[in-house]
Amino acid sequence: MKQELVGRRPTIYDVASAAGVSKSLVSLVLRGAPGVSPARRAAVEDAIQRLNYRPSRAAATLAANRSRTVGVVLDDYRNLWFVELLAGLHRELAPRGFRVAVADPSFNMETDRSVVDGLMSLPVDAIVIATETPEETLGAIDVPAVVAGNRDIDIPGADIVANDDLAGARLATEHLIEQGHREIGHVTGSGGAARLRAQGFEEVMHEQGLRARIERQQLTMEPDGYNAALRLLDRNPSLTAIFAANDTMALGVAGAAKDRGRRIPEDLSLIGYDNSPLASSNLLRLTTINDRSKTVGVEAAKALLWRMENPSAPSHTKLIQPELVVRASTQHHG
Amino acid sequence: MKQELVGRRPTIYDVASAAGVSKSLVSLVLRGAPGVSPARRAAVEDAIQRLNYRPSRAAATLAANRSRTVGVVLDDYRNLWFVELLAGLHRELAPRGFRVAVADPSFNMETDRSVVDGLMSLPVDAIVIATETPEETLGAIDVPAVVAGNRDIDIPGADIVANDDLAGARLATEHLIEQGHREIGHVTGSGGAARLRAQGFEEVMHEQGLRARIERQQLTMEPDGYNAALRLLDRNPSLTAIFAANDTMALGVAGAAKDRGRRIPEDLSLIGYDNSPLASSNLLRLTTINDRSKTVGVEAAKALLWRMENPSAPSHTKLIQPELVVRASTQHHG
DNA sequence: CTGAAAGCGCTTACAG
């Protein structure tokens, strides 16, 4: 008689014998396969409960040569846009049995050679690139991939799903112009999305025969918005509105406005980008552009699922249309 | 002659034959074992580079029966305190070859039965609980565990590492009293940390013979801070200072103060908790309590590493002392 | 250090 090892983790064999079925049947039930009789399925599920059985992902991955996991490469956990992106990805992928695993470039770099290497050795069946990190630093990607939220990164064979930054920046600028503003400044950074937003601002201003005053920083964080806005306001006292490349920079602009004694929106209209939780705060009540990150996530997941079936089809770019969200930080001028 | 399958993922066998060594030696090099001659080590590493070999985590985990991965259960990605916690955990764990894997309770619940089940089937060698979610919802934990950042959760056998919320709240309250404030309100929520912070506030106020006015909400987000502060200010117009249970609520308080025409700090001093990026923003310049999340992460990792060696030792609680961070949102009164 | 062997817990394909 075989010794029963106390505390040993139960396996598919234990479940099979407890349920009085074969281990092949247990495997079928675990994968939710059709053609299993309800009675046997119930017996297996009951045994799983009783034994507190948890399938070994390592064994399943090794045997099946796929993990049903999608890896997401993030930039920085501080950029909250990824929260909605993950929610969208998850909504599409979970019902199809896929897990979502997150990695950010600064992480696990001592144990893995690069973010992507880390995900690949996990392993993941597909990858979502949600970072502005240069392509070179990512490492080789040999699974289906989609670039989400950034149109500037070039991964051969990868699809692209992103909010249309150019269109969003145009919406923001047009909103200010419709409110009668003519002296409008823009504070921005130097990433790919920031560049497109600055371009949209410039286009509309020039179309209207207006001067586009742009103050560009390296990054797009709060201090960058603050510093850029101070320079903009000090050099152009006649400015009546500022468009910030994102909501975080807009927070910095609001700080600069306060320090210069300019009330928002009475003395200065302010518009951001992203529709982050910050924008809806009662202190800011920030007019902004909704970048629709959740939709980007949903569409990125769809693109990935499609590409897993069609690995060698030509890659596509899908742009999600952003939306203007009007709050109290912008008002009519003149 | 054996067929070379194009595109097949290289294995330890391929590396061994490319380097002209045995596969046992490759395994030793991968695990950084001592007693391998520099020449052979170099040959193996060269072969790994040439073949673009990536070890299979699934196979290694299955064979060794451990994954060298620590799982972290988070509450919500929106609570940014976890960023520093992860940095601290990572700093201690990475040099010892451990990876960090993140899970949040709302995630992967369709594919896994509970967060912990999800991590266990990954599998992880140890777990960090960084959530205020009730114990019952976590599922059974049968690996070493440490509760980080929360003293209220009770997991049998788990160590606890947390910022001393009681002491931090006392620091905040004492700071306001030292500045001459006597009419002080507190806005808070109903979680474990919030309760301790309210208790610290109450203790100090009562020790000083002052009345502790507390407005408690369900959650601790910005709208909760806003609503609580409106009620507090409307009922107690003589209030000269407010202590918010965290920086996010403090943002809400600032919004309420603005709506009631109270300038910060001239008409109302405001202190938060957490020292989040929000606190250092130029718009708020918020005096706050640094909860030292990074140190909590470092100490949690140490506790975990120790417990993996001493599985049955009695569990310990380690409290990290928080620090007052003075900025412009508080000032002398009277 | 090598080399042959067993085994981790699954999936998969197959004969019945």
Place this chain on the structure above:
DNA sequence: CTGAAAGCGCTTACAG
């Protein structure tokens, strides 16, 4: 549906 078998890519222990 069952049952026996092979195999996924590693780790581990062992004889040499």
